[in-house]
Amino acid sequence: MCKADTGKARLIDVELDETIGRATPDIEHERAVAVFDLVEENSFQPVGDKTGGPYKLKISLADARLVFNVLRENDEVVVAHVLSLTPFKRIVKDYFLVCDSYYEAIRTATPSQIEAIDMGRRGLHNEGSQTLMERLEGKIEVDFDTARRLFTLVCVLHWRT
Template identity: 45%
Template sequence: MSSTPSRFRLSAISLERPFNRRTDAAKKHEHAVAISDVLHNNRFAPVEHCGGPYRLHLELVVRRLVLTVTTENGAPVLCHHLSLTSFRRLFGDYRIVCESFANGATRLPPGRLEAIDMGRRAIHNEASALLRERLMSKVEIDQETARRLFTLIHLMVSQNTKLRSPGT
């Protein structure tokens, strides 16, 4: 997908709770990169809407992700509550594999790090497919947009201890 302007794209993303001061630099960097990547190159087309560009606001509310979409000038497009229950295993697996990669970055041989990263990509792909499936009645997104949005959702969930259960 090219980065040429489109009517069916996100032009801004905001999160309900910005990352706090206790958030480590790596997570803040991952957050900034995910937003930059998705804004640079995305496909975001609300079902039966004539076009944007759009602003997306993400908020966590009692085990649900609330997606609020407006046009650039603030006109409401949709508000959708997405249960995160079906993502729990993926959140846990993704966290574990990312921690394994970070912990092994300086001590594991390149082949082992590559294997861990392949596992991370597989989980990321599975999560992005699930996200696309769960949102398809409301908004059409491409795989790369779904991957970046999953990264943001994962970071939000990892910062919100109320949503995390033991082991996730």
């Protein structure tokens, strides 16, 4: 759990539910960093919420679906949205493959080869972020940078070993 300064259309807290499961200490660290980055800077507004934020987000898994439970600062429930993970499977798989290539290239490749692989990695990350924005359309308004941070969190949720 991580907290930041309050604002109106933003997250001040993100929590990963126990349904996410635990992972190795390294992966848990990556998850904590992703949560911290998301809370540190974001734009997040449930569509149709007239009261406004700031908000808390509790992320869980149910039947291989991602559940976003949105709460007010006082823990009053705002809304819950369930997103299928299916549209992300290929992107996340490809993203991990390119990341593996990137980390291998850092050890052996030329700077131009590393840069090319990194451009591919960023392109896949942008694609995943855009897909997430599309899946949230009409449910939760986020800017592209927030979608990128949320997609990073979706990716690190898939790391199990």
